[in-house]
Amino acid sequence: MTGKTHIVGGITASLAFAQITNYDPFILVGAGVIGAILPDICHGGSKIGRTLPMLSKVINTLFGHRTFTHSLLFLVLMAILMNNFVQNEAFTAGILVGMASHLLLDMATKNGIKLLFPIKVTVRFPITATTGGSAEYAVFAVLSLFTVYFGYGVFIS
Template sequence: MKAGTHLVGAVALTTLYDRFVPVSWGAPPEGVESVVMLGAALIGGLLPDICHPNSTAGKKISSLSVMIRGVFGHRTFTHSLLFLLIVGVLTGLIPGTYGVAIQTGILIGMVSHYLLDMLTSRGIRLFYPIPTMVRFPWHTKTGSFLGEGSVLFVCMLWISYYSLEYVGVIG
């Protein structure tokens, strides 16, 4: 998937989290923390592509991106549960409610990235270092108008519904 789709996907999954996670599981943050979480989700939505030097994330830290790609390749380590766990532990070291918002947002964004890339014909190595590629039975080519466009449409439809419900236009 392209960067724009990953950003929209991160927003969609963050709003799903806000809408459906029960308070007993840890209430989604409110106020400034919710903005921090959404910003972190946008970063998390792009972070796994740090392994691709031409990606939005890869261009920001090109030397690190080239190194990661050289060692691991694309859609391997940075698209795995192992990387998700490492990022989760590292972001868990950030103290306070902002730390929780950052950790939650980055992890939500990364999960959305993984799910979206599992919708592509190439899939991801979710269980890296195990060499099995994981993808959904229904998949599309990255950047295809119909496939990626459909994903964008569904995500935007959900975000629109969530927004209208949030402000009380629909019940």
């Protein structure tokens, strides 16, 4: 998936999560956007990879793309780190929700992800989309609609 699809996915997931928590939705959504692009630190051409090119190059050299940073292991390690070093629970929750949305969206691509890294099995949904293809644009459109729906539920109700 492209960066914009991951961003709208992080927003959608954060707004949905905000409906079932008492966390500040603005913090949750802001952190959700960061979390939604964070796993692509392993790809130099991604939004975050272009922002932090040296870190991206090191991670890509060590692990490759869609392996460690797209795994449950990375998600759990981030949860542990954030719970120990970040005081704001809404920020931590937003990062983790955004990361989870990223993993789910990339599981919907033909290449899938190494969700169980270091086990080298690729995980993907039975129906997949090509990154940047027309199916991804449909996913983007549906996520945009859900963003409006969940946003209305959080900010208007």
